[in-house]
Amino acid sequence: MxxxxxxxxxxxxxxxxxxxxxxxxxxxxxxxxxxxxxxxxxxxxxxxxxxLLPKLFDNLGITKLVGAENAPEGALQALFLEGRLDDNLLYLIAGVLGVMMLLRLSPKIGWIARWPLAFTVGSSAGLYFITYFQSNAMSQLEHTILPLNSFNNLVLIVGTVTGIIYFYFSKEHKGVFGGAAKVGIYFLMITFGASFGYTVMSRMSLLIGRIDFLFGTWLGLVK
Amino acid sequence: MRRQIPVVITFIVGSVLIISVFIPHKPFGQLGENFSVYFDIIAVFAFILGAGNLLRVHGNRIYKKHKDWPYSVVTVAGFTVMMIAGLFKIGGSPGITGDLTEPGSMFEDLYMYVFTPLMATMFALLAFYVASASHRAFRAKNKEATVLLLAAFVILLGRTPFGVELTSWLPDPLSFLEIPNLASWIMSVPNMAGQRAIMVGIALGVIAMALRVILGVERTYLGADSE
Amino acid sequence: MKAFSYSFTFYCLLGLILLATTDGLAQVESSDSLLSPLLPPSEVIAEDHPGDAGAAIIVRWKLSPDEDRGVTGYEIVRSTSPTGEFSSIGFAAAGSNRYVDANTEDSLTYYYKVLAIDVDKNVSESELSPPARSSPQWFNFHLLNLLIIGGLICGAVIYFIAHAKKGKKLFLRKIAGLEAVDEAIGRATEMGRPILFIPGILDMDDVQTIAAITILGRVAKTIAQYDTKLNVPTSRSIVMSTAMETVKEAYISAGRADAYSDDFVHYVTDEQFGYVAAVNGIMVRERPATCFYIGAFFAESLIMAETGNAIGAIQIAGTAMPAQLPFFVAACDYTLIGEELFAASAYLSGEPKQLGSLKGQDVGKIIAMSAIVIGALLETFFAISGSSFFGSLAELVHKLFSIVAS
Incomplete structure (x- = not known):
């Protein structure tokens, strides 16, 4: 153009x-x-x-089947030409789940669209359970177990513990417990303020980029 | 049955994935990765539903001569042109193996000169929104908001040459009060403490949420409340 | 006193002499070794890499005694027969004494040798390793701590769900953002304006979106009772499909199936900023009285929340994206912070078993706080006293929470 x-x-x-x-x-x-x-x-x-193309059609061999040049052989070729059950044949399950999703359009058997949904939700629940547990809970705790021999360590530990207390649901935030939760809120606010301040400058540079396009690249006013 | 099978599917898939983390043996070790690929495939099929909905909503507006119907024509036309340009690789090398983003192809041109400037400008609007949000924060009404503002202010100043200049005269024993030092202290100590509390909380929230879903205690997403 | 100072001087002199001699000896030795050939690494051991799906063997060795004399690294070679041809499979830097061969076949037996290489490209070959075979395992013992702590937390959640099912009352503190939901919906009804619900911009494979949809279900039930218009633009097709189903069921269970319309939920575009451009348009044209931003958000969070602010809507946000929380906190009336997002649907449901799970989460918090406090105290005692007892206890607590990347 x-x-x-x-x-x-x-x-x-x-x-x-x-x-x-x-x-x-x-x-x-x-x-x-x-x-x-x-x-x-x-x-x-x-x-x-x-x-769709690489993960389903190529793996199953549908791309090859419809006569595309250079397409890889897939599970269907393995099954019918070599009589062998290839691991990739399992992608057929994904294809079937995908088609089930579309059945939502049918008033009679639309309920079957819940199966792929249940599969999706179940797998995200399982995956997130583990990843959050490992990276958010365990490793953060490990790094917070520090000797109380410096002011910084003390602040870090007090901040983390009171922050966790703020999230505590099953006890009224009153008395000493409430005081600790209050300290926790202040730590959370410092955290929010810090990310806020940190982001402001990078957002400004985005705007400068667009202004540079308008006046430089397009109008040629700024070299 | 219609309600039970999905709950059973969620239970089996979710619990097998959790257990599989501890079992490196085939086929368990690979399950998480495989299931993510399955999801990608399901999502493409589902896209047909989304695109259908988009066309239906805008088609209706055009048909019923809704107040803004000409804009719906723009949306439908934009969608159709982009899809045809991409699927048929107009102006580029055709065939399944042809490069979709070949320079000079219609798909790539539309991406470069329509999609990208729209996206970049929308993103750049954030500069204005950040400014207006900061303005609101400046009128902090309570102690919590004041703390947020102060922390934001110090970090912001610490990232500018002005902030460096402002406190560079401080004598050595007070150098910890210099804005850049103060900013990096805030980032690495109290900010870190707050981040950790948030992250630990999120992890526990996710664990309990995942368990509610896997055990079938939470099934709102299936629309199962009525039976 | 005099005796002491004499003997002290004597020992000092003796020490100095000894020091000078050993230094001299060392010099002699090192100059001597310059002439000797490069010494190889020794005691090469190859074993199956533990806690994996097979196809990996870990090779360990004792460093070449010439480590300090210019060894630049180690080359690892392998063969499937002790007398066969050995081929290179990789390198390890100087000072490292292990290498993971992640490219083995479980059915074959492998033999390894480790070659020390120095600056002058001299190569010195180790003895042959004993035979090794890779195999898959049924349990990853590196993650035993994960199993123990995860088991404790899950056990607590399940216990309290069962506990609450029996009708035992649980106390739960109020969450301001959730207390405000009814008021926010009521306000929209009074003003005769719609309610906007944004379920984040990620798909159903994100746990925040699942939380968002469950909250949408609860909120929609209340909206159905108030007979207010609901608008849910989505940026993902599966989310659209799920949200439609959820809202529909919410209306049916509220006895307002007649008021439900398929137009409540609609798909916009997968593109983050295209989606937010559309949401901005909806906001300024339909002027919703209440906006919910619940789910996973990125940079678009502030664009939406500020536009919502400009139209004077009551805004309730909730996300577990730490980077977006500050913007919601600054621009919205109420924000569900991280964990509160996941607790929200349980809160709003009011069902005992759902609420019970929140008590289980709190047990997790007690575990987390105890670990930090006990661990920190042990570390402190160790730092002050140097006692190995405290040192090993502190290490134990650390190990309990450390994730070994196998």
Whole structure:
């Protein structure tokens, strides 16, 4: 595409989005609608080529079956040509679950769409259980077990323990316990403030990037 | 039955995955990875439902001449063009093995000159929103909000040359009060303590939530309340 | 006193002489060794790598005595026969005495040798290792601590679920964000404006999204009773499908099936910023009175929360994304912080067994806090007294919580 033309399109879209800060307007509405359409299309195509094709069709050998050149042999070729049960045949389960998902459209057997959902939810529950337990709970605790021989260690331990007390559900936050929870809140607030302050600068640089595009790349005013 | 089978599936899949962490032996060791791939595949099928919904919602608006119907035409057209450009690799090397993001192809051009500027600008708007949120934080009304603000202020200053200049005159014994030193102390001590408390809490929350789901105590997501 | 100072001087002199001699000896030795050939590593042992799915053998050796004399590293070679041809499989840096060969076949027997290499590219070969075979294991003993602590926490959660089922009353403190849900829905009803529910931007394979959908179910039930319009834009198709089903059931169980519409839940786009552009549009055009942001969020959190603020909506957020929490805290009326997000659906359900699980979580907290406090005290006693008793106890507590990357 011609670069002046393409940059002008990009610039109009950039201005359209920024204009929302003033108020909702037809140009923003146009940009928003275009963004929704184009991005939904983009992700559909990406998902097809990045997930469905390699993970299901290639593994099963469907790509080869429909006559695509250079396509790898899959589980179906192994089964029918070599009479061997390939591990990849298990991807058939994923394919079946995927089709079940689509059955949701049928009023009569739409309930079967709950099976792939139950599979998804069950597997995320299992996976997250372990990953959070290992990386969030165990390793954080291990690193907090420190000798109380420095001011920093003391603050770190007091902060972590009182922070955990803040989350305690089954005891009223009153008296000493309530006091500890209160200290915990202050630690949480410092944490939030720290990430807030830390992020502000990086967000500013994003804006500078777009302004640089408008005045530099597009209009050529800034070199 | 219609309600029981999904609960059983969740129970089996969830508990087998948890147990499989302790069993390196085939096929258990690989299960987590395999199931993630299964999910990716299911998600592509589900996308047909999503895309169908998008087209239905906007189609309805166009059909019923909703106030903003011309914008719905833009959405439908954008979706259709992008999908055709990508699936048929218009302007690029065709065939299943052809490069989807080949320079000069329609898909890549739309990505570069439509998708990317829209995305980057939307992201860049954050600068304004951060500014307005900071403005609100400046009017901190209670002690907690004041603490948040102070911490944010010190960290922000610590990342700018101005903040470095501001306290560089402090004598050596008080150097710990210099803004950059104070900022890095906040990051590595009280901030770290707060992060750890949050993370430990989240882990416990996830564990209990996962157990409620796996044991079938929580089944709202299946829409099972009515039976 | 005099006697002492004499003997002290004597011993000092003796010490100095000895020191000088040994230093001299050492010098002689090192200059001598410059001429000698490079000494190989010794005692090469190869064993099955424990706690894995097979296909890996761990090789260990005793460092070459010439480590300090310019050894740059070790090359590991293997063969399937003691007399066969050995081929290189990898290198280990100087000072390291182990290598994991992660490319073995479980049915074969392997023999290893380790070669020390020095700066001048001199190579010195070790003796042959005993034969080794890789095999898969049925239990990973490295994770025994995970099993013990995880078992304790799970046991507590399950115990309290069962306990609560029997009708035992449990006390639970109030969570401001959840107390405000009814009020926020009521306000939207009074104002005759819709309620916006954003279930995060990740898919159903994220546990935060699952939490978001369960909360949506509870919230939708209340909304159904109030007869207020609900709008749930989603950025994932499976989330759309699940949310539709959940909201529908919530309306049915509230006895308001007639008020349900499939239009409540709709898919927008998978793209993070495309989604937020659409949500912003919905906010300024439909002007919802109440906005819920519950689930997994990234940078878009602040764009939505600030736009919601601009339209004067009551905002209730909840996420376990630590980086986004500050923005929700700054811009929303109520924020469910991390763990509170996962507890929310249990709270809102009001069912004893769900609430029981929260008590189980608290047992987890007691374990966590005790570990920190006891561990820290042991470490402190060890630091002060140097007593190996405290040292080993502190190490034990550490080990209990350390995850060995097998």
């Amino acid at each position: 011609d670069s002046v033309f393409s940059h002008t399109i990009a610039a109009i879209l950039t201005i359209g989005i920024i204009s929302f800060l003033y108020k909702d307007n037809p140009l923003y509405k146009f940009c928003e609608s275009l963004f929704i359409g184009v991005s939904a299309g983009y992700w559909f195509v990406q998902q097809y080529y990045a997930n």
